Amino acid sequence: MIYHFTWPPFIVFCLFVGAVLAISFHFGNKAKSAKGYYAAHGQIHWFVNGIAFAGDYLSAASFLGICGMIAFYGYDGFLYSIGYLAGWIxxxxxxxxxxxxxGKFTFADALDKKFNSPGIKLAAAISTLIVSIFYLIPQMVGAGALVKPLLGFPEYVGVVLVGVVVVFIVVTAGMVSTTYVQFIKGSLLVIFCLLLTVMILNRGLTTRAAAGAHEFRTVPLAEVLAAPGAQALAPDGEWSGRTGEAFPPYVRVKNADGSVTTWRKPSRDATSVVETQTLAKINGVSFVNGLPHGTGKGERDLFPVGQVSKLPDGQTSTGPLGPLQYLSTLQNSEVILWPSEDVKSADGTKTTVYYPKPTTGSAIMVPGGSPTFAGVSPKYKKPDATLKKIDFLSLMLALFCGTASLPHILIRYYTVKDQAAARKSTVVGIAAIGFFYVLTLFLGLGAMTSGAIDLTNNAMSAPLLARTFGPMLFAVISAIAFTTVLGTVSGLILAASGAVAHDLMTNFFRLAMSDHDKVRAGKIVAVIVGVIAIVLGIAFKEMNPTFLVGWAFNVAASANLPALVMLLFWKRTTKQGITAAITVGLISSLAWLLLSGPAYTSVYHLDPKNALAPFSQPGIVTIPLGFLVLVVVSLMTRPQEPAENRAFEVIPSAA
Amino acid sequence: MKSDNTPGAGAGNEGVGLPRNARLGLGLFLLYLLIYAGFVALNAFAADTMGKSVAAFGGVNLAILYGMGLIIAAFALACVYMALCTDAPEAGGEEGGR
Known part of the structure; x- marks a missing residue:
């Protein structure tokens, strides 16, 4: 869809960014010491820290990606919500x-406290850097994708804007300003999503189309062909049928005004056909329904979609609904979803056809609706069904194990004063994050039935849903989504800055630095990481953010979790064991991801069938591998004085 | 319950310094892991079962209820943990670091 610049979102956006910068300035003079810069002096109140956890964790991928996935495919997006939350346990x-x-400033500190080993410092710092940068890419890509519709700027402007603002936040006051930015962002996100959910429930469900919505027709084929000026196009290439297809479903008709309507036959013998929408790219120019993509004369734009087609008992409108009532009503309704298919012509032009598919609510509210998780559906009969199931288990495992291994989350534990405060703030975090994830289900389903969905960009589903309630809410939700990116990115840059300045420069290379130098080094590293993030954000702008976040979780869980858990619960863990586990976990999960089908498709543009990794998510193999390596290497490198070690083997029992 | 959580010298201690809290955490973790594994397994191997509606909750299906249940269970167990944890006296040694 084409978006035009409007003033309200721009003004709200400027207010938000201005407020965030003002906070940074306010705290700017408080971060002179290393403890202030990296750990906010350990003086953050547990409640503030808890909400900041939510602000840190709920990234653009959580908010926009999950809502978009639910809006397009139903229940499958909610599986991510549950996995992301369960990790907090x-x-x-x-x-x-x-x-x-x-620990003190970074999670490498905690790993290394017992051993004081250069190997652990190096491995943990590198793993922190790699995970943070992996996680930064989707955030930056998300920022670019948001700024385009919000402010009408090209993607790179959004990426640069985020980069500059975030570096500014981090450099002025480090963890102190980052914490308050995340606190404010976390509160706003939860409050406004709650408001939006209340409005969705209050609106209820209706089969009436929004005013001005395009009506997609179902008409007899004969009538389509007999229309004045209509001319059927010869089916070339895949238009005449694709392998494995029982019948060629599409009929293309050139209309009197030069546009091409593609009609779809629902079954072989159907005499009526349904209207679809098409998008094709020819020499870098987009064409919608055969005309250039645009909103001017002689141009076409894709129509927004998303409509309930049948409600239970033949109602046309339900009026306000309670939360459970909303879900059960939708379950007994029928919604028009819009799957897409790519069709290649003889000249190689690829056309994406979006076609309406009336789907029962009961099919929307169960797992297996999206291409990502299709393999779990009992209807999926292809030979790779078992691999697809393993892939699903692997992702759910990586999400479960990944949260507690993300460096930007772990550093937040050093900002509170003691363990009781760490505990309390995690509980507050779980409450805020869990509540938010419950809301994502309603936001996603609300968007699905709002008539506002942009078929080319599922990440815009939540902001576009807000727009159906008025331009101001659209402005606010978009600006919050943007601050969401700011909050998460500043946490990530701080984590990366700590890994380089504290773990590597101070502890590994043992550079003699005063406290003041340490802060300065951290700030310089923050600027460099910020620049790297900007460059990568622009380079990877075609990639899907949710997908990249999944990568970061896999790498974090494989590299960091075995080391963290075994250090705490297995007394024979040695420094070599930890170093080896981090290294092997990091390399194996990265290699697996880079050799997986999705990387072949979207990074190298190769046929995913040739991918070397049997399924896309490595977690189910590489997380146990990390544990195994740690145990084997630790046993091989047992220290000489077994008597002393054995004393610690038995977990002290209750007195 | 005062004697079991003062692990020798304050600083630089061994992993399981607070056995009571750690054991409590581990127990609750395993409980949650079980509930989560059940959910993931049902999704992967019995997606049909997930579609069954539950009359007691206005006909909402099991997929939604189990999912919501996991979120609520996380919060409930977190509260239980917080209530039962003993507060260790602050081990002052963190400040000095190295």
Whole structure:
């Protein structure tokens, strides 16, 4: 869809960014010491820290990606919500207290506290850097994708804007300003999503189309062909049928005004055909329904979609609904979803056809609706069904284990004063994040039935849903989405800055630095990482943010979790074991991801069938591998004095 | 319950310094892991079962209820943990670092 610049979102956006910068200035003079810069002096109140956890964690991928996935495919997006939240259980019950007790500024500190080993410092710092940068890319890409419709700028402007603002936040006051930015962002996100959910429930469900919505027709084929000036196009290339297809479903008709309407036959013997929308790219120019993509004369834009087609008991409008009632009503309704298919002509032009597919609510509210998770559906009968199921298990495992291994989350434990505060702030974080994820289900389903969906950009579903309630809400939700990016990116840059300045420069290379130098080094690193993030954000702008976030979780869980958990619960863990586990986890998961089908498709533009990795998510293999390597290497490098070690083997029992 | 959580010298201690809290955490973690694994397994191997509607909750299906249940369970267990944890006296040694 084409978006035009409007003033209200721009003004709200400027207010938000202005407020965020003002906070940074306010705290600017408080971060002179290293402890201030990296850990906000350990003086953050647990409640503020808890909400800041939410602000840190709920990234653009959570908010925009999950809502978009639910809006397009139904329940599958909610699976991400649950996986992301469940990971906090690992953080709270297993990691939080010991990490707080052992560490100082970074999680490498905690790993290394017992051993004081250069190998651990180096491995942990590199893993922190790689995970943070992996996680930064989708955030930057998300920022670019947001700024385009919001302010009408090209993507790179958004990426540069985020980069500059975030570096500014981090450099002025480090963890102090980052915490307050995340606190404000986390509160706003939860409050406004709640408001939006209340409005969705209050509006209820209706089969009436929004005013001015395009009506997609179902008409007899004969009538289509007999229309004045209509001319059927010869089916060339895949238009005449694709392998494995029972019948060629599409009939293309050139209309009197020069546009081409593609009609779809729902079954072989159907006499009526349904209207679809098409998008094709020829020499870099986009064409919609055969005309140039645009909103001017002689141009076409894709129509927004998303409509309930049938409600239970033949109602046309339900009026306000309660939360459970909303879900059960939708379950007994029928919604028009818009799957897409690519068709290649004889000349190689690829056309994406979006076609309406009336789908029962009961099919929308179960797993397996999206291409990502199609393999879990009992209807999926292809030979790779088992691999697809393993892939699903692997992703759910990586999400579960990944949260507690993300460096930008772990550093937040050092901003509170003690372990009790660490615990309390995690509980507040879980409450805020869990509540938000419940809301994503309603936001996604609300968008699905709002008539406002942009078929080319599912990440815009939540802001476009807000627009159906008025331009001001659109402005506010978009600006919040943008601050969402700011909050998460500043946390990531700070984590990366700590890894380089504290773990590498101070602890590994043992550069003699005063406290003041350490802060300065951290700030310089923050600027450099910011520049790298900007460059990568522009380079990867075609990639799907949710997908990249999945990568970061896999790498974080494979590299960091085995080391963290075993250090805490297995007394024979040695420094070599930890170093080896981090290194092997990092390399194996990265290699697997780079050799997986999705990387072949979207990074190298190769046929995913040739991918070397059997399925796309490595977690189910590489996380256990990390544990195995740690155990084997630790046993091989047992220190000489077994008597002393054995004393610690037995977990002290209750007195 | 005062004697079991003062692990020798304050600074630089061994992993399981607070056995009571750590054991409590581990127990709750395993409980949640079980509930989560059940959910993931149902999704992967019995997606049909997930579509069954549950009359007690206005006909909402199991997929939604189990999912919401996991979110609520996370919060409930977190509260239980917070209530039962003993507060260690602050081990002052963190400040000095190295």
């Amino acid at each position: 690992v953080a709270l019950f297993v990691i939080a207290e010991p990490l707080k007790r052992l």
